[in-house]
Amino acid sequence: MNQNTTAPTVAVETLDDVPEHVLRGLPEDVRLFPSAVDKTRLGVWATKSILKGKKFGPFVGDKKKRSQVKSNVYMWEVYYPNLGWMCVDATDPEKGNWLRYINWARSGKEQNLFPLEINRTIYYKSLKPIAPGEELLVWYNGEDDPEIAAAIEEERASARSRRHSPKAKKVTGSAWPLDVPPLPRLTPAPGNARNPAAPHPTSSRNRPPCVASGAGTRNLWLEKVR
Numbered sequence: 001m002n003q004n005t006t007a008p009t010v011a012v013e014t015l016d017d018v019p020e021h022v023l024r025g026l027p028e029d030v031r032l033f034p035s036a037v038d039k040t041r042l043g044v045w046a047t048k049s050i051l052k053g054k055k056f057g058p059f060v061g062d063k064k065k066r067s068q069v070k071s072n073v074y075m076w077e078v079y080y081p082n083l084g085w086m087c088v089d090a091t092d093p094e095k096g097n098w099l100r101y102i103n104w105a106r107s108g109k110e111q112n113l114f115p116l117e118i119n120r121t122i123y124y125k126s127l128k129p130i131a132p133g134e135e136l137l138v139w140y141n142g143e144d145d146p147e148i149a150a151a152i153e154e155e156r157a158s159a160r161s162r163r164h165s166p167k168a169k170k171v172t173g174s175a176w177p178l179d180v181p182p183l184p185r186l187t188p189a190p191g192n193a194r195n196p197a198a199p200h201p202t203s204s205r206n207r208p209p210c211v212a213s214g215a216g217t218r219n220l221w222l223e224k225v226r
Contacts, residue, residue, distance in 0.1 A: 013042045018101075019093050026098050027056070035103050036135050037110070043135045044102045050130040053151065056113075057123030060097040061090035074100050076115070076122045088122060099124060105137035113138040114148050116155060125151060 018032060026032070029050055035043030059076060063086045069075065074090040090096025102124065105111035113124040113136055124138055127147055 010040050012040050015042070017093065018042070022093060022096070022098050022100070030098070030136065032098070032101055037103050037106055037137065041103060042101050043137075044098065046130045046132050046134050046136065048132055050126055050136075052126055052129050053154070054126045055116075055123050056125070057099060057121070059088060059090065059099045059122035059124070060095070061088040061100070062092070062095045063087070064089050076117075078117060078120050078122065080120055102136050102138050105139040108139070108145070110137050111139040112136060114145075114151065115140055116152070118155075118159075125155070127151060 015032060023032070029046060029048040030044050031047050032042045033045050035041045037043070061075060063083070066077075066085065066087060069087050069089055071089075071091045074096065075087050077085055077087050079085050090100040093100065102113065112127055112130050112134065114127050115138060116123045116125055124136075130136065
């Protein structure tokens, strides 16, 4: 007996779905086009050369408790002293900005951005020069990657420099403390955007993710620069 079955339709993002404020907020050196790593999504592509070390951000979204999160694709988890762990959720395009459209790299070779948490705010920084026509792709390697470790240390040095500058000394309660603490261990959620079946390393600082599971989750211990 033959049965006709219809495959579920997968929604594909188009430029018509992008809020006007996101398009207005795009830097002049990037544009939105269909992603090369996920055919259902838009991606962010370089239209001009982007130098190594360029910082983008901050990542914008709604602050939510883990229990309020229904999707874990477009978010990071950040610790706030007065609120505890909160998810910065950009699932709703109206609540996010253009960084929402940066996709996960599938390999270290593809990766050209890495995440930083600066004063409880998420930024992306270019790991290497990005040529026109390349898609911007992020991943979290932590300090196990020598290039990222060097880039994080460079960011720390910049923070120290700003902290000791005459201008900073005139500002009461500067956000850049004198001592830069060691980076916490990275603790991503179960699953892996490059290989959803691959287990993640564990550590004494493991925490549950915003959502119990799912590949591509952006909730983790970030490289903190203070």
